[in-house]
Amino acid sequence: MALYEHVFLARQDVTSQQVETMIETYKSVIEQNGGKVEKTEMWGVKSLAYRIRKNRKAHFTLLNIDAPPAALAEMERQMRISEDVLRFMTVRVEELESEPSAMMQKRDRDERKDRERGRRRDDDGFGGGFGGGDRPERGDRAERGDRPERAERAERNTNEEQ
Numbered sequence: 001m002a003l004y005e006h007v008f009l010a011r012q013d014v015t016s017q018q019v020e021t022m023i024e025t026y027k028s029v030i031e032q033n034g035g036k037v038e039k040t041e042m043w044g045v046k047s048l049a050y051r052i053r054k055n056r057k058a059h060f061t062l063l064n065i066d067a068p069p070a071a072l073a074e075m076e077r078q079m080r081i082s083e084d085v086l087r088f089m090t091v092r093v094e095e096l097e098s099e100p101s102a103m104m105q106k107r108d109r110d111e112r113k114d115r116e117r118g119r120r121r122d123d124d125g126f127g128g129g130f131g132g133g134d135r136p137e138r139g140d141r142a143e144r145g146d147r148p149e150r151a152e153r154a155e156r157n158t159n160e161e162q
Contacts, residue, residue, distance in 0.1 A: 004065040008088035009058035019059045029075045035067020043103045052086045064096045
């Protein structure tokens with residue numbers, strides 16, 4: 001049997017329980033056709049790079065599958081029919097990863113950072129870091145000389161006013 005990584009995107013309107021039901025349905029399709037799902041990861045609701053069928057966000061889910069091609073074809077056929085599945089992609093791999101995917105590792109890092117930020121407070125009592133850093137003065141734009149045409153325009157305007 002072949003090994004696959006399969007990611008599908010479900011509409012944002014769908015609840016997490018409905019996504020879990022969809023996963024179980026697709027798992028049963030794979031198992032009925034002689035395969036098995038080694039691992040599932042729900043990555044949660046994430047923003048899309050662009051709108052897909054009027055959706056700006058979607059539930060992302062990863063399935064690691066060990067199944068014959070026919071089982072995968074049947075699962076993909078059912079996903080095409082479903083209105084709740086926005087997109088899916090299947091990639092054949094040499095071996096399945098047993099540890100958490102990069103997306104799950106990223107989520108763990110982000111959660112740890114959020115927890116650390118909550119513990120560490122600035123002098124004003126807020127953890128966001130607004131206004132806490134020392135920023136050098138920018139100076140007048142005309143003095144910086146990055147746009148000489150602005151300085152010339154400002155000089156002409158002052159001469160015209162006099």
